[in-house]
Amino acid sequence: MLQACAGLRPGFETPTVTVSSFRALPSQGAMPNFEIGLQVTNPNAVALNLRGVTYGVSLGGYELIKGVGNDLPVIAAYGQGEFKLTASANLLAGMRLLGDLMNGPKDSVPYEFEAKLDIGALRPAIRVKDSGAISLQSFGTN
Numbered sequence: 001m002l003q004a005c006a007g008l009r010p011g012f013e014t015p016t017v018t019v020s021s022f023r024a025l026p027s028q029g030a031m032p033n034f035e036i037g038l039q040v041t042n043p044n045a046v047a048l049n050l051r052g053v054t055y056g057v058s059l060g061g062y063e064l065i066k067g068v069g070n071d072l073p074v075i076a077a078y079g080q081g082e083f084k085l086t087a088s089a090n091l092l093a094g095m096r097l098l099g100d101l102m103n104g105p106k107d108s109v110p111y112e113f114e115a116k117l118d119i120g121a122l123r124p125a126i127r128v129k130d131s132g133a134i135s136l137q138s139f140g141t142n
Contacts, residue, residue, distance in 0.1 A: 017128040041080040048075040055115040062093040108133035
């Protein structure tokens with residue numbers, strides 16, 4: 001079956017996905033909201049019709065955000081496009097993270113972002129994982 005599927009997409013190169021932005025949005029309640037920007041680069045001769053995305057964000061080892069989206073752009077052949085995802089945080093995980101941050105001074109908090117983009121039944125999903133650290137210096141935690 002794998003050989004048959006591989007024959008349906010000769011020369012298909014896996015598109016690249018990068019996190020272009022990550023920011024907190026003004027909250028309208030107890031749960032903070034975030035906006036995550038993703039940039040997709042399509043190195044193929046055919047347009048990339050993104051069907052859906054699942055994603056998650058962890059801060060300090062706590063899974064704060066998990067979500068899905070289906071309002072995604074078509075990425076032109078040999079083109080790139082950007083879209084934004086909006087999500088609310090898991091309040092309990094956020095409280096645990098806040099407790100950890102209050103227990104000891106930290107200069108930064110590690111983050112991890114994972115996403116899976118569905119590009120159709122005949123092509124494998126695109127998976128992206130990005131990690132790093134968010135500086136807390138500007139928040140005055142030290």
